[in-house]
């Protein structure tokens with residue numbers, strides 16, 4: 618017995634020794650720290666860093682239900698965003714309803730303080746990205762359980778790269794046109810087959826097509842990205858989209874084999890799975906350390922309600938280092954591409 622405990626002690630010592638010898642192993646992952654947050658940082662609204670490498674303060678939530686929206690997968694606690702985005706979603710839901718769309722099913726926005734997520738999404742980190750389902754809202758309130766389980770419907774024909782014409786309607790195109798109509802919206806990500814459908818069918822004003830960008834995934838939902846909000850001086854803006862419609866060679870590439878070729882060699886870990894706080898703007902330390910608001914309800918936007926705010930919250934402490942110098946070292950990266958899907962999973 619005694620010898621057994623001694624061996625255990627030695628084992629523990631060995632483990633400790635290993636941890637000392639390899640301090641990188643002990644560094645917590647940013648996704649664990651941000652994924653554990655239940656409420657936003659009570660501070661003035663500000664986005665820090667880039668869509669795929671950052672965090673935000675002063676976030677508010679969109680209510681699970683509005684007249685013209687229902688939020689899905691409530692258990693994920695990803696109904697949070699910069700107030701500019703949350704307000705825009707509420708407006709979009711009203712405008713879309715006036716256009717004849719029965720209401721928005723809202724997918725993931727951001728975690729309460731942003732940052733990398735435990736699962737899914739490379740981006741959605743600074744409160745400026747939101748996923749909207751292509752499935753229109755049913756004319757009844759879904760239960761919490763239904764919102765976990767119901768699947769969205771793909772707009773792409775099985776085993777092809779083209780839109781399923783039995784599902785795609787003019788109303789879907791109008792919904793994307795409406796989303797693109799807001800000056801704050803800089804990008805809308807859709808499956809290449811959907812972009813092609815728009816290129817082939819949109820009549821009249823086509824100037825909005827430049828905002829609609831082909832990307833992997835995004836056949837069940839589309840992704841709205843707004844630009845850096847006014848006042849978010851440490852938000853790193855993305856390169857503007859080309860002004861052309863994007864119905865040219867750049868789209869044709871998606872209908873070649875190359876973007877869908879299975880990756881060769883050993884699988885590389887995803888950035889969000891290895892990112893530590895050192896990879897994020899220094900301000901994200903202060904975002905993590907900031908107090909929470911009194912309650913979720915106090916910072917949730919409800920239908921026809923005023924925009925909630927973190928009124929009275931102290932400004933975010935910047936003593937965790939100089940975020941400016943960190944940001945200078947941020948490369949103007951493009952959104953990292955996920956590993957291309959195997960050819961068998963073209964959807």
Ligand SMILES: [Zn+2]
Pocket residue numbers: 738741746747748839840
């Ligand atoms: Zn998304």
